[in-house]
Amino acid sequence: MTPSLTRKQLAQAKEYCAGDCYDIEVDPRVEALVTELLGRVADKWTMLVIEALATGGEMRFSRIAEAVAGISQKMLTQTLRQMERDGLVVRTVHPVIPPHVDYRLTEMGRGLGEAFCGVWVWAGEHLAQIEKARREFDARNRKPAG
Amino acid sequence: MTPSLTRKQLAQAKEYCAGDCYDIEVDPRVEALVTELLGRVADKWTMLVIEALATGGEMRFSRIAEAVAGISQKMLTQTLRQMERDGLVVRTVHPVIPPHVDYRLTEMGRGLGEAFCGVWVWAGEHLAQIEKARREFDARNRKPAG
């Protein structure tokens, strides 16, 4: 998940759907569903949990909480439930005392991580450019009072 | 942007960073920045505006508003400003009365759309599977009171 593949991989990413993506008629119902899905899928915690699980393999609740750094118990529970419902993770409860619960990515969860990887790569590649654009924009728009 | 490429393209998407993404050590500062960026960049409206502009080329405010369907004036203005600041779109004001403003994607904006295309494809491919997973989850969890 972490973006270090840089140029070669990015080139492939660009190639893989450049152009083609933009001019295909598609069932509007599918698009609506995809849009709805995007809202859910493109959320911060889900992607970070996927990253944690992709890196660490099967993990228990408290390990994920440590790995994701900054997430609250509530949000982690909530995110994991959602992901389980969507079939992105499998939740395994070991009925021991104290409780022990493991989570692991499904094939689909892994696939989502991989699909999203393109965005990670892009973000990594364009960080500097975006920060430059922001500085320039701010400079341009700080002084129009003059 | 719209996801109809299905299997062939998806195969490429999977191929393009499968495995490699998951086991590379990366500067945690970079990762933090990417994470921050993702939250900003991968938001629902931004992606939909990119899709509109990628499909329709240069468009004016009210055309985009029509294309994105559901967005409020406020959110569209806000999203476009953000995107302009990040260097994803170029805003061209024609100083006529009534005002006329055009927006078009930059190279970077187009690149982001392409990077995100993998997620669209994935979402399109897995919609049915996710809905099935949800139904099964809901069935499993509706009755544990029995």
Place this chain on the structure above:
DNA sequence: AGCCATACTTACCCAAAGGAGAGTATCGCC
């Protein structure tokens, strides 16, 4: 008997997101 660990669940609360709708500036047109 009481405490600890684990993985939640629930209640409360604040801040931010975001929708609705009205206001604004300007000119040409009727």
Place this chain on the structure above:
DNA sequence: GGCGATACTCTCCTTTGGGTAAGTATGGCT
């Protein structure tokens, strides 16, 4: 002279997101 068109901009208000913290269940350890 008032209206309409365009692209905002501002205010008000509701909804949602998300943090904190306390509660829960259970058996082993002390």
